[in-house]
Amino acid sequence: MLERVLYHDHCFDGAASAAYFSRFIAGAIHPDAEFRYTGMAHKASQLFDPGLFDGDENAIVDFKYSSDPRLTWWFDHHQSAFLNAADQEHFRADTSGRKLYDPGFKSCTAFICKVAAERFGFHAPDLDDLVHWSLIIDGAQYSDAKTAVELGAPAMKLTLVIEAAKGSGIVHKIIGWMQRRQLSEIIAEPEIQQLYAPLYQRHLQNIDLIASRAHLDDGVVFFDLAGHEVEGYNKFIPYYLFPDSVYTVSVSPSSFRTKISIGSNPWTPTEPKHNLATICERYGGGGHARVGAISLAPGELTRAREIAAEVVAELKT
Ligand SMILES: [Mn+2]
Numbered sequence: 337m338l339e340r341v342l343y344h345d346h347c348f349d350g351a352a353s354a355a356y357f358s359r360f361i362a363g364a365i366h367p368d369a370e371f372r373y374t375g376m377a378h379k380a381s382q383l384f385d386p387g388l389f390d391g392d393e394n395a396i397v398d399f400k401y402s403s404d405p406r407l408t409w410w411f412d413h414h415q416s417a418f419l420n421a422a423d424q425e426h427f428r429a430d431t432s433g434r435k436l437y438d439p440g441f442k443s444c445t446a447f448i449c450k451v452a453a454e455r456f457g458f459h460a461p462d463l464d465d466l467v468h469w470s471l472i473i474d475g476a477q478y479s480d481a482k483t484a485v486e487l488g489a490p491a492m493k494l495t496l497v498i499e500a501a502k503g504s505g506i507v508h509k510i511i512g513w514m515q516r517r518q519l520s521e522i523i524a525e526p527e528i529q530q531l532y533a534p535l536y537q538r539h540l541q542n543i544d545l546i547a548s549r550a551h552l553d554d555g556v557v558f559f560d561l562a563g564h565e566v567e568g569y570n571k572f573i574p575y576y577l578f579p580d581s582v583y584t585v586s587v588s589p590s591s592f593r594t595k596i597s598i599g600s601n602p603w604t605p606t607e608p609k610h611n612l613a614t615i616c617e618r619y620g621g622g623g624h625a626r627v628g629a630i631s632l633a634p635g636e637l638t639r640a641r642e643i644a645a646e647v648v649a650e651l652k653t
Pocket residue numbers: 344349350398413443444474
């Protein structure tokens with residue numbers, strides 16, 4: 337029994353969802369299941385290559401819905417979960433009870449945990465800490481910007497490794513470890529330590545780079561990382577640097593897309609009024625109410641800057 341699991345790549349909650357889902361399937365549904373993982377990234381072109389659904393069962397966790405008839409399981413909590421109205425209709429018509437969606441959950445891992453317990457009687461109390469941290473990280477429930485940026489907790493260190501991973505090999509190892517081990521044991525693995533040390537140095541450099549490029553105007557931080565080799569950065573750095581800001585808009589070109597990231601300060605004294613997923617959806621992107629992104633093709637820097645300028649103007653109102 338081959339179980340293909342498509343999960344949200346470069347994301348702590350995506351990896352934790354894949355791990356929790358695998359424990360659940362092996363523990364409650366198919367004890368003989370063999371798992372294969374595929375990390376999924378949001379991009380401007382076709383999301384689901386037909387060849388992806390090659391298992392006896394195929395699952396998607398923490399990522400968009402697919403109407404492919406070979407999809408067996410689906411768990412998601414993103415506001416923008418459907419590529420189009422036809423997919424949403426297809427989901428509504430599903431009667432399998434194995435396609436599950438609740439945008440009210442702050443992490444997909446917690447959602448899977450709840451459904452597995454309530455509908456299938458499956459419990460994994462040794463993974464409580466994993467679920468707890470998925471809620472903090474995906475829901476941006478840090479007590480302050482310092483906790484989010486200075487990376488004291490094992491889960492935060494692991495997030496740095498997962499978000500920066502080149503290729504999928506190490507994330508698939510982490511997904512395997514997450515099913516049976518504590519986060520403090522995973523971060524102590526020599527292989528993880530080796531990856532973490534240079535990433536932490538780069539994280540410190542990113543803080544300096546963003547400090548030098550970012551400007552705060554009318555509550556909105558804007559920065560453009562074109563010309564810098566930054567494939568990703570801790571999204572709380574702007575609020576660590578500008579505690580009084582409400583929103584951040586950034587343009588970051590990378591090898592496979594030009595990304596416009598839009599976020600809101602989780603610790604702002606002013607409650608953000610704009611739904612960022614709705615703004616992003618207008619430009620073909622998506623996300624959650626408090627954080628979203630728009631992906632353009634590589635090389636579309638001019639268009640990305642236009643969109644970013646429009647969004648900055650809108651958020652200042
Ligand atoms: Mn998630």
